[in-house]
Amino acid sequence: MTQNAPAEPAALKVAVLGAGTVGTEVLRLLSQQGTELTQRIGAPLEVIGVAVRDADRDRGEHVPAELLTTDATALVREADLVVELMGGIEPARSLLLEAMAQGASVVTANKALLAQEGAALYEAADVHGVDLYFEAAVAGAIPLVRPVRESLAGDRIQRVLGIVNGTTNFILDAMSRTGASFEDALATAQELGYAEADPTADVEGHDAAAKASILASLAFHSRVRLADVHCEGITQVRAQDIAAAARMGRTIKLLSIVERIPGEAGERISARVYPALIPQNHPLASVSEAYNAVFIEADAAGSLMFYGQGAGGSPTASAVLGDLVSAARARVFGGVGPRESRYAELGLIPLDELRSAFYISLTVQDRPGVLAEIATTLSGHGISISTIHQELLEEGEAISADGDHDPRGGGDLPQAHIGITTHRALESAMTASLDVFSATSTVLAIDSVLRIEGE
């Protein structure tokens, strides 16, 4: 016992909002580990209620009926600590703001809410002198928020490269292992429960973009909103792209990238999500199935990587409980957790001004002079070619990538597929080059445009 702890501390009142998979698991662990948690916190935790939309329907196995309530607002007003596991923007946002205004510290796993309303939440925590913890919102069980906010608080993070969406990693890994198409790998992921019936939020990169916005805010002490994140999903990634990447010693991963970009007008931030080719010996390349991993480059610490399960009831509950212990200890011993409301407010750099290395795959007319024409277009835009490969034309494949016959009528002409990798070039230069390719009869189709990272 430290000097400032009371001899017999009163129980801390915990309100749980939501009784889905994660909420149920949190309640189970709270009950199972009660004694140990009391020791670590210095006071017992008492769950005073579990808010659900429908008390009959939303009751998990470990949720005692007498704790259920549909009046979440009344519940948070009674609580010292509020655990929000409802998801979505409202009523989660109003309930958390209400809880903090009443002096409760809050723990949330709600990435969408943080990505959209993070600034308001951080501000409320600061104004009311309470804690806001959200370890589970970025990479599930992987301790990532705490290391970034605390362990690296005396360092300077330059860049974060993360695989933070398990569904898309499962799909890309399956495509890579089996040669399956995106559609087939998605179907497998859905069968195995790794993808939802409506997979949009995952496969279009929205989930990864929400996490990128949270990561960027933490890493650079700046406001980065979901709308600030450039986002491309994996629906356009073809089995042929993965095969071509493998022939070049690379693999394709959906990356959330946030980094500082120095420039004449000072430092700016880039936050973006897209599928990218990375070298097979990069630590992120071996992240398989639905695992997540985040690679951080900091000035003093150098390269760090964190790896684990990014989703699921138990892993997410583990992260929530770690946060709950921290918030509860501050109730017993005083003190406040890290604060995010003092912003450096670095500006955002538009994607167009970034420099990236590219892999592009084109279907072209198979006649002399075509390669020279393409190379001239690229070099005319200041893009330097690294490699060119003639790619294999599969039998009966004289159609464009989306399964339609080529709209520019190349069907009867001899065709070739070529894969080009470039050195780093301005995004705007690549956009302009692709515009030229779209307008020329030489290029029958632009099958893929992917960036190369991690080299």
Place this chain on the structure above:
Amino acid sequence: MTQNAPAEPAALKVAVLGAGTVGTEVLRLLSQQGTELTQRIGAPLEVIGVAVRDADRDRGEHVPAELLTTDATALVREADLVVELMGGIEPARSLLLEAMAQGASVVTANKALLAQEGAALYEAADVHGVDLYFEAAVAGAIPLVRPVRESLAGDRIQRVLGIVNGTTNFILDAMSRTGASFEDALATAQELGYAEADPTADVEGHDAAAKASILASLAFHSRVRLADVHCEGITQVRAQDIAAAARMGRTIKLLSIVERIPGEAGERISARVYPALIPQNHPLASVSEAYNAVFIEADAAGSLMFYGQGAGGSPTASAVLGDLVSAARARVFGGVGPRESRYAELGLIPLDELRSAFYISLTVQDRPGVLAEIATTLSGHGISISTIHQELLEEGEAISADGDHDPRGGGDLPQAHIGITTHRALESAMTASLDVFSATSTVLAIDSVLRIEGE
């Protein structure tokens, strides 16, 4: 600004003990990042002195002469925060105890001190209501202590497998890549600055054992002293063992292993360090050069891995600064960091009672019946064989592993090398079997005994 922060907080007085590589880098970062640190802490840090043994000799580039003092005791009595980077037991121990008794919070990177005197230090922090942080003591820049103490505070860690010594990982990685002997790889490591002139603490596993004792204490909330850790180094690992492991799809790493072992008499702890064969697809297998990585298995979180630089001035300074920010924030806003003095006091399980899978390499007489004799000995001790390989006898190699001619005079007899892997068996059963092999004329030499982990 939160409600309980003073409007213009006074500077926090920081004493730095030691001005070696890490101390110098800490001072450089404190000066370079002053403004940002003040923002994050809520008050400025003021370095009031740097204690060295010899003020003329021990001055790094970034250490102002007027800050140097040889009176460390007087210095710590003035400080709010003490950063101990001297290493060794004394005077570090007395100075930290004095600092805490005077009400200062302390940050240390001193693994030897924590491994030997951790209980006394944790106790002192608790009694005096101050903070004791030591992120840099276990795995350098890798945020590991904070995740284990805080992020996983609501979970239950079952097992930690760590590569926590960069020197030995560099040597084993070099042996694996080039086929070099231990001696040659050590010489290379020394040339490149990865190993010290006297490499004993690293290659004999003492450094890894100190870190294992700290990890076990944190992971299981129990007192585990350095002397409680079973420790074997890598000096006996032969190039042939690494080649044999590779043929079996495995690689050899020096592992620090701490785990809970259930049993009839209740749960006990094992803490041990030894070189072991792990599968090439295990996340720890790809940790190359001097990098460190720690793999954690927890009930709810599942498998987690943390990877980064485990040593070096900058990475260690990054971890020290992260701790300093946490300790300093508690000075400004109140509160105390995690506590380690409430122990579960799980007992330790002796190595003999553990069950391990083994790889053993024997030089035997090359005559009929020898394999049967060996298999009978093993099965007589309850050890089940998984695989047996006849290993390659290199030209002119009719000598035992240590370079001496075989003492039991097998020189003129036809010899064979055999490699055996076993299923999990009691350590005491393997010891007894090896005693039989030592006493029989059939086995000319026991060349290697290594454990297999991570399967």
